[in-house]
Amino acid sequence: MVKEIERAGIPVVHMCTVVPISLTVGANRIIPTIAIPHPLGNPSLEAIEEKLLRRKLVEKALVALETEVDGQTVFED
Amino acid sequence: MAKARVVHYINQFFAGIGGEEKANVKPHVSVELPVISQQLAKLLGDEAEIVATVVCGDSYFNENLESAKSEILEMIKKANPDMLIAGPAFNAGRYGMACGTVVKMVQDEMDLKAFTAMYEENPGVDVFKKDVLIIKTSDSAAGMRKALPSVAKMALKIINGENIGTPDEEGTITRGLRVNVFSEERGSMRAVNMLVKKLKGESFTTEYPMPIFDRVAAKPAIKDITKAKIAVVTSGGIVPKHNPDRIESSSASKYGRYDISTFKTLSEADHETAHGGYDPTYANLDPNRVVPMDVLRDLEHEGKIGSLFQYFYSTVGNGTSVANSVKYAEDIAKDLLANNVDAVILTST
Structure with missing residues (x-):
């Protein structure tokens, strides 16, 4: 899906936990996330901290969208 | 000849531990052989025995890749095996990734003979098909009855040092390996025959299929x-x-x-x-x-x-x-x- 939406002309940032799959399906901007059942959260944190964690990940995704990439790029910390 | 020692790698579901709620189970060696391992052992007959079944939850494996790998490697080494079989994983994505990872790891780290089995569209196939021998299965565990005999057959072939045939002959995923074979006709003759068939509109099988690269270039960044x-x-x-x-x-x-x-x-x-x-x-x-x-x-x-x-x-x-x-x-x-x-x-x- 990542590839087809990008093919149509819209930049996509893929937020996912299993990065090797994302690389194989052809995502160009990749943000590694927390865990498979809760990519953008961590139930062991307090609600406020969890939202902060989510915000950091989404902000990272926005930075990725503003970054020119040459080929597949995993945005690590 | 002594029986070949086989280690079986499976996930929490096939170990009978549970479904998604148990996908975080840590790597361990099953105390008793799970049913699927027993069935596989039966099919392997007198030539091979399953000496251990290593089990890991699919989420745990993929979320703790490096530590899971090293723990599993130690467990496999302890069993002193001659071969490792992973799966079959059918169309379970995380399981397929785990099977491919474990097979590649024992090949690289232990020089161990190993293979797995899964459905063609399992994401594990695209990631590992170049490095790992994968037997094709159906997309769900309903195909177990067909898959296990194919797995056992391949295991015995490898144990006996028999020649592994082409992907078409063996029902495996194409790895892109080229092997030398003797042919009745020389290359120029075969090429002309193919061309003639093509001109007549008849079907023919190429000897060198072109790889398909389907990549989409990254779109330019968002300016603001x-x-x-x-x-x-x-x-x-x-x-x-x-x-x-x-x-x-x-x-x-x-x-x-x-x-x-x-x-x-x-x-x-x-x-x-x-x-x-x-x-x-x-x-x-x-x-x-x-x-x-x-x-x-x-x-x-x-x-x-x-x-x-x-x-x-x-x-x-x-x-x-x-x-x-x-x-x-x-x-x-x-x-x-x-x-x-x-x-x-x-x-x-």
């Missing part, structure tokens, strides 16, 4: 994200409560487009996940963990993004065929373009 209209797409199955479109929990036959213009956040009361391929507890309690609505609304109000598109798109990426995913994404992209969406955040579980 504070002016951009952003949409969320997810394969994590988030849907309005009670799943109005009845998107299937696996092999989804559709996607949904859901209006979020009145939502500041998503909650247990209004949204849930339809996905059947991961433990839904966390996403059901707080759907923002998959579709980060709360944070995106905040960023929108703070002017850090231009706007959040009024719909999000969702399907269940669990065993859903590549062909269907492509179709959904094409439709979604059309809709996004028609609505002047500048960028997409796509989340996957």
Whole structure:
């Protein structure tokens, strides 16, 4: 899906936990996330901290969208 | 000859421990051989025995890749095996990734003979097909009765040092290996024969299929994200409560487009996940963990993004065929373009 939406002309940032799959399906901007059942959260944190964690990940995704990439790029910390 | 020592790698489900709620089970050696290992052992007959079954939860493996790998490697080494068999994983994505990883690891680290089995569209196939021998199976465990004999047959072939035939002959995934063979006719003759068939419009089989590279170049970056209209797409199955479109929990036959213009956040009361391929507890309690609505609304109000598109798109990426995913994404992209969406955040579980 990542590839087809990008093919149509819209930049996509893929937020996912299993990065090797994302690389194989052809995502160009990749943000590694927390865990498979809760990519953008961590139930062991307090609600406020969890939202902060989510915000950091989404902000990272926005930075990725503003970054020119040459080929597949995993945005690590 | 002494029996060959085989280690079997399987996930928590086939070990009989449990489904998604047990996908975080840590690597361990099963005390008794699980039923699937017993069945495989029976098919292996007198020439080989399963000396240990190593079990790991699919989520645990993929989320703790490095530590899981080293723990599993130690367990396999202790069993002092002659061969490792992983799976079959059918169309279970995380399981396929684990099987491919374990097989490649024992090949590289222990120089051990190893292989696995899974469905052609399992993501593990694309990641590992060059390095790992993979027997083709059907897409669900309903195909176990066919898959296990194929696995046993291949194991015995390898143990006996027999020649492994072409992917067509063996029912394996093509690895792209080239082997020398003797042919009745020389190359020029075979090439001309192929050309003649082609000119006549008859079917022929090439001896050198061209690899297919399907990559899409990255689109240019967004110049100013504070002016951009952003949409969320997810394969994590988030849907309005009670799943109005009845998107299937696996092999989804559709996607949904859901209006979020009145939502500041998503909650247990209004949204849930339809996905059947991961433990839904966390996403059901707080759907923002998959579709980060709360944070995106905040960023929108703070002017850090231009706007959040009024719909999000969702399907269940669990065993859903590549062909269907492509179709959904094409439709979604059309809709996004028609609505002047500048960028997409796509989340996957």
